[in-house]
Amino acid sequence: MSEPGAGKPAKARANGGRRLNIGAVRSSFAPWNDPSAVPLVRFEGVGKRFGDQVAVEDLSLEIYPGEFFALLGPSGCGKTTLMRMLAGFETPDTGRITLAGEDLAGVPPHRRPVNMMFQSYALFPHLSVEQNIAFGLKQEGLPKAEIAARVVEMLDLVKMAPFARRRPDQLSGGQKQRVALARAVARKPKMLLLDEPLGALDKKLREETQFELMDLQVELGVTFLIVTHDQEEAMVMADRIAVMREGRIAQIGRPEEVYETPANRYVAEFLGDVNLFDARVSQIDHPMARLEAAESLEGFFVLDDDCPAAGSAVSLAVRPEKMRISLEAPPQGTHNVLAGEIWDIGYTGDWTNYIVELPGERLIRVARANASRFVERPIGWDDKVYVTFDPDAGVVLG
Amino acid sequence: MKASWPRPSALIPYLWLAIFFALPFLLVFRLSLSDSALSIPPYAPQIDWSGGLAGFRRFLAGLDFDTYGRLVSDHLYIKAYISSLSFAAQGTLFALLIGYPMAYGMARCRPQTRNLLLMLVILPFWTSFLIRVYAWVGILKPEGLLNAGLGLLGLPNIDLLYTPAAVQIGLVYSYLPFMVLPLYAVLEKQDHTLLEAAADLGSPPWKSFWQVTFPLSIPGVVAGCLLCFIPMVGEFVIPDLLGGPGSLMIGRSIWMEFFANRDWPFASAVAVALLIMLVPPIVLYQRQQVRALEAGR
Amino acid sequence: MKRGASVFNLVSLTAGFAFLYLPILLLVIWSFNASRLVTVWGGFSTRWYGSLFHNEQLMGAAWVTLRVGLVSATLATVLGTLAAVALTRHGRFLGRTLFSGMSYAPLVMPEVIMGLSLLLLFVALKVDRGLLTVTLAHTTLTMAYVTVVVQSRLATFDRSLEEAAQDLGCTPARAFWSVTLPNILPAVLAGWMLAFTLSLDDLVVASFTSGPGATTLPMRIYSQVRLGVSPEINAVCTLLIGAVAVGVICWSLASKWRTAAGRQPPA
Numbered sequence: 001m002s003e004p005g006a007g008k009p010a011k012a013r014a015n016g017g018r019r020l021n022i023g024a025v026r027s028s029f030a031p032w033n034d035p036s037a038v039p040l041v042r043f044e045g046v047g048k049r050f051g052d053q054v055a056v057e058d059l060s061l062e063i064y065p066g067e068f069f070a071l072l073g074p075s076g077c078g079k080t081t082l083m084r085m086l087a088g089f090e091t092p093d094t095g096r097i098t099l100a101g102e103d104l105a106g107v108p109p110h111r112r113p114v115n116m117m118f119q120s121y122a123l124f125p126h127l128s129v130e131q132n133i134a135f136g137l138k139q140e141g142l143p144k145a146e147i148a149a150r151v152v153e154m155l156d157l158v159k160m161a162p163f164a165r166r167r168p169d170q171l172s173g174g175q176k177q178r179v180a181l182a183r184a185v186a187r188k189p190k191m192l193l194l195d196e197p198l199g200a201l202d203k204k205l206r207e208e209t210q211f212e213l214m215d216l217q218v219e220l221g222v223t224f225l226i227v228t229h230d231q232e233e234a235m236v237m238a239d240r241i242a243v244m245r246e247g248r249i250a251q252i253g254r255p256e257e258v259y260e261t262p263a264n265r266y267v268a269e270f271l272g273d274v275n276l277f278d279a280r281v282s283q284i285d286h287p288m289a290r291l292e293a294a295e296s297l298e299g300f301f302v303l304d305d306d307c308p309a310a311g312s313a314v315s316l317a318v319r320p321e322k323m324r325i326s327l328e329a330p331p332q333g334t335h336n337v338l339a340g341e342i343w344d345i346g347y348t349g350d351w352t353n354y355i356v357e358l359p360g361e362r363l364i365r366v367a368r369a370n371a372s373r374f375v376e377r378p379i380g381w382d383d384k385v386y387v388t389f390d391p392d393a394g395v396v397l398g
Numbered sequence: 399m400k401a402s403w404p405r406p407s408a409l410i411p412y413l414w415l416a417i418f419f420a421l422p423f424l425l426v427f428r429l430s431l432s433d434s435a436l437s438i439p440p441y442a443p444q445i446d447w448s449g450g451l452a453g454f455r456r457f458l459a460g461l462d463f464d465t466y467g468r469l470v471s472d473h474l475y476i477k478a479y480i481s482s483l484s485f486a487a488q489g490t491l492f493a494l495l496i497g498y499p500m501a502y503g504m505a506r507c508r509p510q511t512r513n514l515l516l517m518l519v520i521l522p523f524w525t526s527f528l529i530r531v532y533a534w535v536g537i538l539k540p541e542g543l544l545n546a547g548l549g550l551l552g553l554p555n556i557d558l559l560y561t562p563a564a565v566q567i568g569l570v571y572s573y574l575p576f577m578v579l580p581l582y583a584v585l586e587k588q589d590h591t592l593l594e595a596a597a598d599l600g601s602p603p604w605k606s607f608w609q610v611t612f613p614l615s616i617p618g619v620v621a622g623c624l625l626c627f628i629p630m631v632g633e634f635v636i637p638d639l640l641g642g643p644g645s646l647m648i649g650r651s652i653w654m655e656f657f658a659n660r661d662w663p664f665a666s667a668v669a670v671a672l673l674i675m676l677v678p679p680i681v682l683y684q685r686q687q688v689r690a691l692e693a694g695r
Numbered sequence: 696m697k698r699g700a701s702v703f704n705l706v707s708l709t710a711g712f713a714f715l716y717l718p719i720l721l722l723v724i725w726s727f728n729a730s731r732l733v734t735v736w737g738g739f740s741t742r743w744y745g746s747l748f749h750n751e752q753l754m755g756a757a758w759v760t761l762r763v764g765l766v767s768a769t770l771a772t773v774l775g776t777l778a779a780v781a782l783t784r785h786g787r788f789l790g791r792t793l794f795s796g797m798s799y800a801p802l803v804m805p806e807v808i809m810g811l812s813l814l815l816l817f818v819a820l821k822v823d824r825g826l827l828t829v830t831l832a833h834t835t836l837t838m839a840y841v842t843v844v845v846q847s848r849l850a851t852f853d854r855s856l857e858e859a860a861q862d863l864g865c866t867p868a869r870a871f872w873s874v875t876l877p878n879i880l881p882a883v884l885a886g887w888m889l890a891f892t893l894s895l896d897d898l899v900v901a902s903f904t905s906g907p908g909a910t911t912l913p914m915r916i917y918s919q920v921r922l923g924v925s926p927e928i929n930a931v932c933t934l935l936i937g938a939v940a941v942g943v944i945c946w947s948l949a950s951k952w953r954t955a956a957g958r959q960p961p962a
Contacts, residue, residue, distance in 0.1 A: 087858075087862055088861075088862075089858055089861075108861070108866070108867075109858070109861040109862055110861045110862070110863075110864045110865050110866055110870075111864075112862075114862075115862055115863065116858075116859070116862045118855045118858070118859055119855070120853055120855050122853065122855040122856045122858065122859035124856060124859070124860070124874055124878075125856075125878060126874075126877040126878055135860070135863050135873075136862075136863030136864050139863060139864030139865055139869075140864060183859075183863070184862075184863075187863065187864070402786075402787070402788050402789070403788060403789055404781065404785065404788040404789060404790065404791075404794070405781070405785055405788070407777050407780065407781065407868075408777065408778070408780075408781030408785055408788065408794070410774065410777055411774045411775070411777045411778035411781065411798070411838070412778075412781075412790070412794050414774055414834075414835070414838075415778075415794070415797040415798065415835070415838075416797070417816075418813065418816065418831060418832075418834075418835040419797050419800070419801065419835055420793075420797060421816060422812030422813050422815055422816040423812050425812060425815040425816055425819055426808070426811060426812045426815055429815055439818050496707075496710075496711055496714070497711070499703070499704070499707030499708075499711070500707055500708055500711035500712075502704065502707075503703075503704035503705070503707050503708040503711075504708065506701075506704055507704075515708070515712075517943065517947060518712060518715070518716075519715070521939070521940075521943060522715055522716075522719070523889075523892070524888075524892050524939040524942070524943060525719060525932075525935065525936050525939050526895070526896045526913065526916075526932065526935055527896050527898075528896065528898050528913050528916055528917060528920075529722065529916070529928075529932040529935065529936075530718060530719060532722075532916070532920050532928070532932070533718035533719060533721055533722045533932075534718055535920070536721060536722075536725065536733040537717075537718060537721065537733075539733075541732070541733075541734060542733055542734065543721065543733055543734060546734040571714065571715070571718070574711070574714070574715060575715070578711075624803075625803070628803040629803060629805060629806075631805065632804075632805020632806070632807055632808065633805070634805075634806065634807050634899055635898060635899065635917075639920065639921075649805055649806075649807040652807045652808070652811060653807060653899075656811060656903075657902075662815075665811060666811065666815070669807065669808045669811055669812070672805065672808065673808060676803070676804075676805070679803075680800065680803050680804075683803060684795075684796065684799055687799060688795075
């Protein structure tokens with residue numbers, strides 16, 4: 001869907017009427033759209049249960065060389081199990097996993113050409129920073145000089161050279177994270193697995209580290225697979241995201257795809273906030289479609305792409321930041337107008353979130369960027385307001 | 399996950415325990431079905447391997463439950479079992495009454511003091527059990543320290559040595575650390591904000607103790623009581639050194655049958671009966687250990 | 696529990712520790728008493744220590760005990776550590792329930808039963824009773840304690856460290872040697888110490904399983920104590936207590952020094 005030149009607002013209609021997604025797009029890199037590209041990792045019908053509990057179910061997935069791939073989902077969705085199966089710490093009950101064409105079944109963790117950065121970092125407490133980094137190299141039986149050179153290289157890479165002699169318990173959380181990273185990439189793995197790599201860091205550090213990880217991935221040219229429950233982390237860093245739910249993949253796509261064109265209600269609700277309206281397609285008149293919904297007498301007018309045939313029951317998903325809120329009634333003829341009363345206001349500084357009560361006790365959420373410091377008349381509790389959104393703001397979910 | 403064969407590294411301790419722990423119990427059971435005899439070793443029948451299958455049949459035919467019959471019909475042994483259980487139950491109760499306030503007090507100290515006190519509780523573990531029990535002989539004997547102290551206060555002498563009371567003192571004294579440690583482990587881990595929350599919700603301290611602290615410490619109470627009760631039942635050294643002929647305990651009976659009377663089959667039968675008695679508390683203790691281990695994960 | 700100790704806490708602690716330590720303290724005092732009577736202070740004297748070192752029976756028994764203790768504690772540490780690893784790391788295997796039962800049962804098993812059953816085993820195997828049989832018996836008796844100590848450490852030991860080692864190219868066995876063992880070493884050593892002192896201390900199992908020429912110190916002490924309080928035994932006890940106290944103090948100083956070294960503030 002995304003193409004060179006994207007980055008303009010969704011409204012801009014270019015390329016013969018095809019709309020382009022918003023988002024930071026590494027546009028030249030899309031091996032998943034290239035039929036001749038060979039995936040590095042292939043999960044084929046992989047399943048795993050623990051006792052009665054299904055962790056992963058009949059899951060198939062391909063990850064391409066050089067990709068930064070994120071597995072995103074709530075805890076217990078099977079993302080960590082999937083990663084641990086790739087590292088060799090769990091054995092799939094069904095299906096198979098191949099890495100660079102080689103079936104991994106029966107290959108123990110220590111013979112797999114992947115390395116993992118553990119959520120707890122798992123730095124060996126009895127070894128110094130440099131000994132930790134050298135650990136994996138020693139197992140390969142490399143000559144001492146080569147190990148020493150590689151350790152120095154890794155220390156420089158993560159800017160930890162001054163701390164080479166420290167023990168892990170003398171390091172801050174961010175420093176530990178760097179050492180864990182250096183240790184994992186020292187062996188030049190075909191693929192680096194990162195289990196919640198930023199989970200233990202505070203918010204500021206997390207943001208910085210996100211960018212560092214992205215730079216590092218480009219620099220090393222190693223394929224990254226990251227497991228996270230934090231959507232922001234996945235969206236910022238990953239080329240593609242697989243949103244997981246109860247052992248299955250709910251959607252795979254670029255960050256902007258899964259956010260702007262979620263495949264189903266689950267993905268729409270899991271990523272960010274969304275207002276969902278139960279509706280029925282009443283009329284399709286290309287490029288527009290009209291939906292009947294309890295919230296609007298006139299019905300909603302939306303773009304007709306991906307819209308099922310008239311008569312189908314659908315959900316209309318509209319993100320709060322794509323709605324506008326106003327005290328004044330919009331001009332006659334404006335589509336998609338909802339009148340209501342302010343129920344609650346949440347001011348977060350950069351944004352203000354309004355909870356608006358529509359007739360019938362229906363609550364919707366509208367977000368407004370606080371682009372200026374002052375307004376003529378602020379919106380207050382119990383004010384009568386009008387909420388509108390453009391026809392291309394909503395997504396029709398089957 | 400399917401059960402697999404134990405790995406070689408597990409097999410070594412496994413085999414060791416099978417040979418030196420499980421197999422001997424089977425031997426005890428088998429011997430308890432034999433009869434005492436004037437031979438070396440002093441029991442009959444013995445397996446006659448030279449007789450082949452017929453010899454083994456003869457051996458099986460020689461086994462019977464006579465020793466158990468004696469055990470049930472002899473009041474002395476029934477009494478010994480009952481008195482062992484009652485000694486152990488009382489000893490456990492006293493250890494709990496002394497140990498709980500100690501563990502509670504320790505848990506309320508500052509961390510450094512706490513560690514020091516913890517070490518002081520553990521330290522007696524490292525000093526000989528026999529020696530510590532023996533020290534009480536010097537205190538309790540008629541011309542011992544206790545009576546010297548009572549004499550100074552102008553009180554009448556009491557003869558405690560070789561009485562059930564002396565055994566009780568010895569039991570409580572020896573097993574007190576086993577009570578304090580699990581209690582302390584539970585109490586120390588308790589979040590003190592729970593008590594603040596209870597106070598905040600209007601509960602006075604003594605009520606908070608009974609409504610919050612104590613219920614949460616029950617796993618420690620159970621572990622401590624079992625850890626005291628089970629070995630107390632089979633105790634030998636304490637009744638032997640501090641108790642008189644009136645302080646019947648089953649561990650001592652086994653010892654006497656074995657060393658003094660050289661009646662190995664009967665000693666074995668007494669041991670089997672003791673073991674059967676101890677199975678329920680031991681199983682309870684094991685379950686609790688497993689649960690604690692899983693909760694700790 | 697942040698709030699300080701109350702009067703009630705202080706009283707119960709003082710009384711409890713007095714109860715625990717008074718008899719030990721008295722033994723030490725009596726060992727320096729010139730008089731044979733526990734209630735009469737005959738002046739400070741080390742005569743009992745002197746006669747102790749000329750008591751060849753006691754010294755011989757001490758030597759036997761020491762050898763049994765060193766060998767059995769070492770064997771028990773190896774076996775108990777292997778058992779602890781199997782119980783915490785090997786998942787489910789055939790006969791695991793039986794194995795864990797056998798691993799813990801010696802903790803609560805009456806010593807009289809253990810002694811009797813081991814004796815019957817040695818009789819059945821036609822092994823002459825002596826140093827070897829006591830050592831085997833003590834290994835079996837004490838390995839359960841090692842298992843418990845090591846297992847509780849392993850249970851809190853971050854498993855991802857072992858996984859990280861494997862991820863970095865170690866076989867499971869190598870991961871144990873190069874990562875797990877160095878980190879659980881304090882627990883393994885504590886287990887060894889516990890096994891050693893239990894072996895030094897044991898009277899009942901040793902009485903059943905030892906033979907002529909392998910009389911251990913507790914057996915010797917026991918037979919003397921049965922004849923009445925002997926000041927020489929007080930001296931032995933004081934020496935043993937002193938050795939333990941020195942050992943424990945060294946241990947705690949070492950661990951304090953270690954934690955202090957580990958707590959250097961990041962510059």
